[in-house]
Amino acid sequence: MAGSSEGLRACLLQASRRSPVPRIPLEVTADMFDNLNSGLEKAWDKLKGAKRLTKENMRAPLKDIRQALLQADVSLPVVRRFVKNVEEKAVGVNVIKGVTPDQQLIKFVSDQLLELMGEQAVPLNEAASGPTVILMAGLQGVGKTTACGKLALYLQKEGKKVNLVATDTFRPAAIDQLKLLGKQVGCTVFELGTDMKPAEIARRGIQEARKQQADYVIVDTSGRLQIDKDMMRELKDTKRACSPDEVLLVVDAMTGQEAANLVKSFNDEIGITGAVLTKMDGDTRGGAALTIREVSGRPIKFTGVGEQMEALEPFYPDRMAKRILGMGDVLSLVEKAQGAIDEEEAEKMMKKIEEANFDYNDFLKQSEMIANMGSMSSMIKMMPGMGKISNKQLDDAEKKNKQYKAMISSMTPEERKNPDILAKVPSRRMRIARGSGHTEAEMSTLVAQFAKMRKQMQSMMGLTKMGQDGDMEGAMKEMMARQQAGAPAPGKARKGKKRNKKPVMPKARGFG
Numbered sequence: 001m002a003g004s005s006e007g008l009r010a011c012l013l014q015a016s017r018r019s020p021v022p023r024i025p026l027e028v029t030a031d032m033f034d035n036l037n038s039g040l041e042k043a044w045d046k047l048k049g050a051k052r053l054t055k056e057n058m059r060a061p062l063k064d065i066r067q068a069l070l071q072a073d074v075s076l077p078v079v080r081r082f083v084k085n086v087e088e089k090a091v092g093v094n095v096i097k098g099v100t101p102d103q104q105l106i107k108f109v110s111d112q113l114l115e116l117m118g119e120q121a122v123p124l125n126e127a128a129s130g131p132t133v134i135l136m137a138g139l140q141g142v143g144k145t146t147a148c149g150k151l152a153l154y155l156q157k158e159g160k161k162v163n164l165v166a167t168d169t170f171r172p173a174a175i176d177q178l179k180l181l182g183k184q185v186g187c188t189v190f191e192l193g194t195d196m197k198p199a200e201i202a203r204r205g206i207q208e209a210r211k212q213q214a215d216y217v218i219v220d221t222s223g224r225l226q227i228d229k230d231m232m233r234e235l236k237d238t239k240r241a242c243s244p245d246e247v248l249l250v251v252d253a254m255t256g257q258e259a260a261n262l263v264k265s266f267n268d269e270i271g272i273t274g275a276v277l278t279k280m281d282g283d284t285r286g287g288a289a290l291t292i293r294e295v296s297g298r299p300i301k302f303t304g305v306g307e308q309m310e311a312l313e314p315f316y317p318d319r320m321a322k323r324i325l326g327m328g329d330v331l332s333l334v335e336k337a338q339g340a341i342d343e344e345e346a347e348k349m350m351k352k353i354e355e356a357n358f359d360y361n362d363f364l365k366q367s368e369m370i371a372n373m374g375s376m377s378s379m380i381k382m383m384p385g386m387g388k389i390s391n392k393q394l395d396d397a398e399k400k401n402k403q404y405k406a407m408i409s410s411m412t413p414e415e416r417k418n419p420d421i422l423a424k425v426p427s428r429r430m431r432i433a434r435g436s437g438h439t440e441a442e443m444s445t446l447v448a449q450f451a452k453m454r455k456q457m458q459s460m461m462g463l464t465k466m467g468q469d470g471d472m473e474g475a476m477k478e479m480m481a482r483q484q485a486g487a488p489a490p491g492k493a494r495k496g497k498k499r500n501k502k503p504v505m506p507k508a509r510g511f512g
Contacts, residue, residue, distance in 0.1 A: 022339045036286060036310060036326055039068025040109065041249030047102035053090045061105060062087055073256035073287025078116070078294050086112050110321050117317035122299040125245045125273060130162070131214045133206060133242050136276075137235055137266060138250035140223040143278040145174055147250045147304060150312035151276075154302075156187060160215040165205030166191040167198035167238060170222035178220055184310055188212065198222060198234055199241035206242050219244070228260075232269050239270060247272040248301065251288065253280045258511055260295035261287035267296055277315070278304035289320065329436045353457050360416040363450070403438060404446050410435035419454075422447050 138144040164209035168174035182189035190205035251259040300315040433443040
């Protein structure tokens with residue numbers, strides 16, 4: 001864990017440079033699948049040493065898979081079909097040469113996860129002419145109006161002109177909320193108060209959007225605490241009046257498998273084209289994401305992963321499957337870096353790293369860049385080989401990073417610019433430790449870790465060309481592999497043969 005944050009910093013700087021990877025938003029973070037990942041790991045472990053997959057040695061792993069899915073709040077019928085399909089594919093199959101039985105089982109589970117969630121992201125339908133109309137439906141309290149604002153911002157970042165239409169005449173202050181969100185994201189909000197029927201408001205709002213030559217119209221509809229006839233009748237009337245290209249149902253991920261039943265009910269009643277899963281960053285076990293498509297036949301198109309307006313992202317089943325299986329998600333990490341880190345600033349910083357001039361000011365700037373992308377723990381879990389890091393280790397890393405920032409803030413401009421000063425003058429370290437509320441030992445640890453980090457990041461810059469040539473994912477995986485294995489920097493291979501020498505105990509060294 002000691003080097004994971006350093007590896008992350010180097011990888012993100014490399015990733016922020018332009019490459020053939022398309023700059024599109026990411027899919028949802030997979031922290032809610034941690035327990036599922038742990039349960040599946042138990043299944044793989046029980047096949048260690050096996051030579052082939054048989055009905056007998058598959059019994060225990062399949063039980064673990066079944067239990068892991070149920071604990072993730074996946075519905076029982078879906079779990080039964082999932083396990084049955086995996087068993088039918090796996091039992092008796094000839095293991096490919098060079099592939100172990102546990103690896104073969106991982107492949108079968110991965111294929112089944114993709115079949116469950118869909119093999120690829122499903123884009124929004126677009127109108128052949130005129131504005132594309134998106135009707136947003138859902139119960140009260142699921143974040144439907146907020147999702148309208150988030151979707152508007154997402155589309156505007158794609159270069160589209162978006163209008164919002166407020167037809168929620170049932171919930172108090174719903175119209176005011178949408179107007180506030182519209183102002184926040186910078187798009188027009190059409191409203192006619194609460195006295196007119198929602199269907200008529202929607203019709204007039206779309207007419208106004210055509211006049212303004214909008215590319216998209218997002219219609220916010222009324223919700224209820226539960227499904228009732230009045231709400232469904234109102235939705236049917238509104239849908240008939242605006243002939244939408246998309247009907248997206250907004251559902252709360254925290255409702256688990258019930259979210260899938262809700263999607264099915266709405267689809268049977270009014271006909272929907274997809275779902276928006278909100279609150280994926282909350283206390284949820286992920287069952288909704290694994291169940292919705294299988295139960296309702298409709299795909300998840302977007303996920304809400306936070307309170308910020310930028311926290312709405314397309315749902316990528318293939319990437320999610322990789323992260324559930326602990327394989328990391330390098331491509332999403334690349335995209336997040338490209339979206340959050342300024343390329344020009346990253347170029348300057350990379351040059352300083354290559355020339356060994358990276359200082360504490362750069363460290364703070366880099367920390368701010370990473371903070372803009374989310375928590376460091378969520379970033380680390382996207383890196384290959386880091387899926388098994390415990391939450392305690394991640395918490396310790398976050399805490400250590402905050403300590404470092406506090407100590408750096410207590411440094412003078414000269415000390416920040418010249419890190420070597422602190423390594424040579426103990427009195428400066430003592431002053432900074434007292435000023436930041438830390439011990440001298442903690443300050444000395446920062447100085448030592450910073451020196452180590454500079455060397456590691458400098459060695460990783462030798463892989464820059466691989467990323468520039470287009471293989472960004474390969475470059476980042478190679479960076480992490482070298483960093484974890486302790487391999488020498490590119491172009492600096494160890495010389496000579498190993499000699500059998502008696503171990504020499506290192507002498508204690510200070511900074512004075």
